[in-house]
Amino acid sequence: MDFSRLNSLKFDLGSANATLPSLPSTLLDALIPGYGIFSQVVFRLLGFDIGLLVSGCLVVIGLAKGGQYLYHRVYAIFASYFMSSVQIEDEDQLFRQVVEWIAEQNMTRVSRDLMAVTKWVSAYEDSDEEQNAKDEDVLDESGIFNYEKWASNIPPRYEPNFGSDRFWHAGRMFAFSRTKKEKPKSIWNSSDTQFLVIQCVGRSTEPIKELLNHIKRWTLTKEHKMTSVYRPAPKEERRDCAWDRQSCRPSRPMSTVSLDQEQKAKIVMDINEYLHPASARWYAARGIPYRRGYLFHGPPGTGKTSLSFALAGIFGLDIYCISLMEIGLTESDLNKLFTTLPRRCIVLLEDIDSAGLRRTDDDTSDASSDATPSEDGVKVESLPKLPGAAPPVIKSLISLSGLLNTIDGAASHEGRVLIMTTNHPDKLDPALIRPGRVDLQVIFTLATRAQSRDIFMRMYSTTSSSPQTQIPATKPPRPTTPNPQQPALSSTREDDEFLALLAREPELDVVERVELGGMAEEFAQALPEGRFSPAEIQGFLLTRKKEPRRALGEVGAWRDGVLGDRGRGRGKRGV
């Protein structure tokens, strides 16, 4: 390395600042060790005073910062006098709706600062992104569906990032900011919260209110025919928000619940009348609590939960599910859950018999003594009381009186539809199902012939559902050429035999509707009434979901097998 040129520069540290006496030089010399030498080298080599460049930069930065500060000050003063704003906390469902709406606006499409959200989808949930994922290219080399491959096709959702932005709506400009708010950390709460602020020019919040109404309507059309399902939030989060939205799934059409038409019509009419806004005034004028309760009872798998979801879909209500067996659910939790329900909703109290309500001294008093006749004359079917019924096993933290107080105590919410489901109505305390708490009981039975026929038709009918809901014909798995890099399914003779077995997958057996009607009738005749639950029949058909002819051919053997097993006291049998 040739240092002679450096030597020839003849450093004069003492005079460095004398030749470059600018203020930045002096300052930087003090702040950055060696700056003086560096500036001299540059000056001697290039004949250029680096101090001037630094001064220029500092002036530009100073002006930019000053301008920014001034802009923020002026904007803040302008905003406080001439702008209106609305804040939305992330605990409010409006938060999610606004973020989703903004995510679909042009602003998010052109913005250079976005937040990508790979949504974790719970087992219950259907996400838009998931539904938009392509169905093609989801099979691995062996022709077998590969979840990882499919999941990688799900695009992330892009949302506005933290910070501020602007967007136009209906010819008006809105400012929007998303901010993180730190919460004091505690054992109950470890995460920060967020909030949105929407602003518009003008001294009235009316344009923002209109915008929010527009977003709510937009959400409604987007989620049209969707049912949101809520469950109690985890205990540690329950302080802030008692309910967690677990899913938003397509509403179940009423036609998919196979039940006596009259029975279905009766309950739909009853809820319809109850939910009408005029009914609230009618109840109030007569001093009757505006509540309606239903008891769905019958063997497991007969459609109690399915009907509740179908009702939620018809009336556009969200459904709030509670199991009294939930670990750690206390009476005060239950009270809070009930008091934080929205104005109109369906509350589904599942399997109340298995809840094994805790008994207290209060419960031994005749809790049914306050029974009132059914308020609107709906006939209530009487349930057989079990005179010597064994006291329930102590399981739940909730006592019967606690539950009764929650359901219709002074603080209890009005306007909700309460549906309780049970497999053992005879085990229920009469106080729980007295008129006023349960106004209508719906009995679910094991499948009748008509139900068996219905379920068969629904399973194989192609006209009732859209092409997207048809099961696609899958290519049979094929043996692969062994690839040392990738673990292939076919590597040995056994594997090839296994793949050959998989390749026997049936082709979709499409049957004309008229012929299908005849087959459904034949299928129903093969099953004795009241012996199989709709869930069992559905389970049998599901394993032959592309092959109605095979299902019809095999139903006799399946029936005899299941009944034989039951006779021998054996449990479930494979299909």
Ligand SMILES: Nc1ncnc2c1ncn2[C@@H]1O[C@H](COP(=O)(O)OP(=O)(O)OP(=O)(O)O)[C@@H](O)[C@H]1O
């Ligand atoms: N009446 C019915 N019509 C159509 N499908 C039914 C019917 N009954 C049951 N099923 C089907 O069986 C399955 C279980 O039904 P569901 O959960 O509604 O039964 P359930 O009576 O609530 O059972 P459990 O008492 O065990 O909670 C569902 O997949 C549903 O589609």
